[in-house]
Amino acid sequence: MNRLADDEAIRHEQLRQQLLMDALRRRDGQGVAGWLRPLARASVARGLVAYAANADEHAARALAARYPTVQALLGADTFAQVAARHWREAPPSCADLACWGERLPAALADDERLADLPYLAEVARLDDAVAQAAAAADADVPRPDTLLRLADTDAQQLVLRAAPGLALLEGGHPAGSIWRAHHEPAERDRTEAFAEARAALAEGRGETVVVWRQGWAVRVAGAMPEVACFIRRALLEARPLAEALEGAGETFDFVAWLAPAVRDGLVLRLDACRGGSAELSNRWSDRDDPT
Numbered sequence: 389m390n391r392l393a394d395d396e397a398i399r400h401e402q403l404r405q406q407l408l409m410d411a412l413r414r415r416d417g418q419g420v421a422g423w424l425r426p427l428a429r430a431s432v433a434r435g436l437v438a439y440a441a442n443a444d445e446h447a448a449r450a451l452a453a454r455y456p457t458v459q460a461l462l463g464a465d466t467f468a469q470v471a472a473r474h475w476r477e478a479p480p481s482c483a484d485l486a487c488w489g490e491r492l493p494a495a496l497a498d499d500e501r502l503a504d505l506p507y508l509a510e511v512a513r514l515d516d517a518v519a520q521a522a523a524a525a526d527a528d529v530p531r532p533d534t535l536l537r538l539a540d541t542d543a544q545q546l547v548l549r550a551a552p553g554l555a556l557l558e559g560g561h562p563a564g565s566i567w568r569a570h571h572e573p574a575e576r577d578r579t580e581a582f583a584e585a586r587a588a589l590a591e592g593r594g595e596t597v598v599v600w601r602q603g604w605a606v607r608v609a610g611a612m613p614e615v616a617c618f619i620r621r622a623l624l625e626a627r628p629l630a631e632a633l634e635g636a637g638e639t640f641d642f643v644a645w646l647a648p649a650v651r652d653g654l655v656l657r658l659d660a661c662r663g664g665s666a667e668l669s670n671r672w673s674d675r676d677d678p679t
Contacts, residue, residue, distance in 0.1 A: 412608075447475035453490045455515040457570050458496070458508060470496075486588060490516065507561035507589065514563045514608070515601040521553025521606045531657035532650050538658065543630035547661045550623035551600040551653050562588035564597040564610050571608075602653030614640040623654075628661055 448471040452459045459467040474495055480488040493516060496502055497509035528549075537546060565588045569581040588595070597615045598609050611619065614636050622632030624634065632641060649655040 406639040414606060426539075428447060430449045447471045450486065451489050451492060453486070454519045455492060455512055457515050457567050458492075458512050460570050461508060461511065470499075470502075492516075504655060507566065510557070510559040510561045510563040511566050513557055513559075514567050514597060514599070517553075517555040517597075518567075518606050518608065521555065521599050522542070524553035524601055527601075527656055530650075530653065534658040535646070535650065537660070540662065544628045545660055546623045546629045546657050547626050547630075549626075549656045549659055551602060551656055553599065553606070553618075554623055554654075555598065555599040555600070556611070556620055556624060558594075558596045558616065560592075560594040562593050562595045564608060566596045567597075567608060586649065598654070600654050607652060607654075615645060618642075618645070629658075643667040 422510075445468075447521065448468040450466065451471045451474065454594035462470065474492055476490070478491045478495065493509045493512035502508055528631050565581075565585040569578070569585045596611045596613065597618070598607075598611045598619060600607055616642055618619060618632055621627045621635045622629060625632075627635075633640070646655070
C-alpha cells in the first residue's frame with residue numbers, strides 16, 4: 389500500500405513540475421492555478437515573470453559557457469534572447485544546466501532570423517566539440533614507446549589510440565578560422581587573424597577541423613581531406629592501421645603526420661588488434677621501399 393502511495397506521489401509531483409514548466413514557457417499561470425492556495429493565485433503572474441526572468445538569465449550564462457564564440461558573434465544582448473528562446477523551446481531535462489544546450493547548433497541552423505549568419509551553426513558545433521573535449525574523461529598516460537611496434541608488427545594488427553574528446557568537424561564554412569580568431573593566444577596580431585577569417589568567409593571556404601584534448605588544454609586544428617579521412621578511420625573508428633592508410637590514399641604521408649600527432653598529444657599510443665589482411669599490410673610497407 390505504501391508503495392502505491394509513493395508511486396502516486398511521484399506521478400503527482402511529475403505532473404506538477406510539467407505544468408510549471410509549461411506555464412513558464414507560455415508565461416501563463418492558468419495551468420497551475422489549481423495547484424496554488426487562494427492567496428497565492430493573485431500573484432502567480434508576477435511570480436512567473438520573475439521566475440522566468442531568472443531562468444532566462446541562468447540559461448544565457450549556461451549557454452555562454454558552452455558557446456562562447458557564438459555569444460561573441462551575436463553580442464551579449466542578442467545571445468541572451470536566443471538563449472531565452474532556446475530555453476522555452478528545448479528546456480533542460482536535468483537539473484545540471486552544464487549538461488544542457490546540445491540542441492543549440494541545430495536550432496541556430498533552422499532559425500530564419502539568423503539566416504544572414506549561415507556559418508553560425510557550424511561555429512556552434514565547434515564550440516560544443518571544444519566543451520565536450522574539455523569535459524572528457526582523462527586518458528591514459530601517453531605511451532610513445534609503443535610506436536616501436538611499427539618496426540616489426542603487421543600494420544593490419546595495429547590500431548592507434550586517440551586523445552580524449554577527439555572530434556572531427558567537416559563543414560562548408562570556415563568555422564575553424566573564426567574560432568581561432570576569437571580564442572587562440574596572442575601569438576600573432578589579432579587583427580590579422582580576424583582579417584583571415586573574413587577573407588575565408590568571403591571566399592566561401594569550407595574547413596575541416598580536428599578537436600582533441602592535450603593534457604588540460606583543448607586543441608583545435610585544421611585538417612586537409614586526406615588527413616581528415618585517416619583520422620576518421622584510424623582514430624575515431626579505430627580501424628586497423630593498414631585499413632586506415634588504404635582509405636587515406638597515396639597522397640597521405642603517414643610518416644610526416646605521425647611525429648607531430650604524437651608530440652601534440654593527438655595520438656597516445658599504438659595497440660595490437662586482431663584480424664587483418666596481409667595484402668594491405670604489404671601495400672603499406674611498400675610505400676617506403678626504395679626498390
